Amino acid sequence: MHLKKPYVLFVGDVEDDLAAKVAHGIADWRPNECVGQIKLPGCEAIIDLPLLTIESAIEKGAKTLVLGVANRGGGISQSWYETLVKAAEYGLDIASGLHQLLSTVPNLNAIAEKNNVALHEARIPVGPFPIAHAKSRSGRRLLTVGTDCSVGKMYAALAIEKAMLSRKISVDFRATGQTGILISGNGVPIDAVVADFMSGAIEELCPANDPDHWDIIEGQGSLFHPSFAGVSLGLLHGAQPTDMILCHEPTRTHMRGLPEVSLPSIKHCMEANLIAAKLVNPDVRFAGIALNTVALDDHETSKIIKELSQEFGLITCDPMKHGVDDLIEFLLQG
């Protein structure tokens, strides 16, 4: 899956910024790859990009219209159909990470075909994928792993990529979920890959590279989330990381969606990831801890960062509050 850039983001008529999460993610991390946004009447999401029409987006060079919406249920609202069909008529590729497929929009398939326009579904893997070979490969690969789902693994990875790019380091963000795929323009939605090919798909996503090249790989789930741990392990083995970052949300009281399952300790979680990762790279290490402290005030944030950095002797930060400069320094040292 390779999405053509630049994008124009389409946020429909969504009621708030949360429902425009994907558009915000793209605007935050790839502002220079977006020519603007298209809204419908009633849209309350506020995104810091120029307001455009299909016509003006094309004038500004847009190649792909991306559905920037992450609504409950993942449906494509009928009120968006007209814009999607018009985009295809005007020759824009369309990309979506929603559950409902673009092909279910009336006439869209036929119009896309006629106009030689691609409809990209970020939730559907584009295989075939190989079985993992598990052979040692060159290059640096940093994987973000978590104590739970939705603790900041994608944002930590993107922050590290951004900081490395600003230092002219050879780096690629490797997306493994639909939002990351729409942000970066390619990747593998690992949770939708057939089980036998999970690790092979990730090996293909981050192949052998120059010794000083960095792949920053978006982790998924957690080895301690009993619904998804198999996916996290398949991803971990395919990634063959040289470095890992432990991601954690300090106020989480139980595993996401499972009120009766408590979170692992950070120590326990690191140990389990190290043991598993050493199967494919005996030299793997943890390089740091990335916290999502959005629910904490400054004092609480400072306190937990101090505690964890002392306990583990690792650089600990909230990438969104403090940046990742110290982490990059550490990564480049060895």
Add this chain to the structure above:
Amino acid sequence: MHLKKPYVLFVGDVEDDLAAKVAHGIADWRPNECVGQIKLPGCEAIIDLPLLTIESAIEKGAKTLVLGVANRGGGISQSWYETLVKAAEYGLDIASGLHQLLSTVPNLNAIAEKNNVALHEARIPVGPFPIAHAKSRSGRRLLTVGTDCSVGKMYAALAIEKAMLSRKISVDFRATGQTGILISGNGVPIDAVVADFMSGAIEELCPANDPDHWDIIEGQGSLFHPSFAGVSLGLLHGAQPTDMILCHEPTRTHMRGLPEVSLPSIKHCMEANLIAAKLVNPDVRFAGIALNTVALDDHETSKIIKELSQEFGLITCDPMKHGVDDLIEFLLQG
């Protein structure tokens, strides 16, 4: 997937017993559920079942013709087409575990539809499957786990089921691979399930049950096989075992298909499986060690069994050489 029994086994014109592995497995473990076998001229496989034709198989009550072949490449030979089409014409369901789908046999789909005959593909999961809920559930569940792929996990599980059945214990073998599915008549080919649903599919396969009911669950792969460990972990979490049996082939020099990856020690393998399984059942235990000693003589077999049973204090046996009576006694004690 629920295959109607009794079966008639079809072994085509295969050249040896290895290529008739599936038929041998069914004849070994479900002899009373097979009315006989159908061979073509040139077939050299020797299976201990009556030789039949389609007509005589139906007279004897056969409901499903099972392709008992596991040939290299997984193709359906053109020389078998006539028999398959005739089976469907005569109203037999057909079941296959081969890569090549039954629907690719000329006319077979149409004839099957016309005659209300089911074509079962044991490699293709029949979903949809839920996301795993990971809630504690009643009943005993024994999972066979391995140091590697192909070390006897299915045979150990079937031997335990058979011994329990002979004692009138309430027990079900739960198949997770195509051969096991063809033997038992149902199951989930876990390696072909979409990653996100691995654990949920297995939860559905072995749901909550009476406290004294046993599900004997066929394990797959190994937590130490870097190509497939994610599948093994997803299966393990979905199974939520109360008891595990460690399966091992003592002469294996490296992980199957990966000459550069060595086998884990039995101790290391047990520890990793216990840690992972405790996430869903803190009371899980290892109940024994099942060896595949087909490559060892009697003296070597006795020696390693003595060594391992002393080292781990667990019942150790080769289920195919010694049966599993001691193991059953131990399982029933607690």
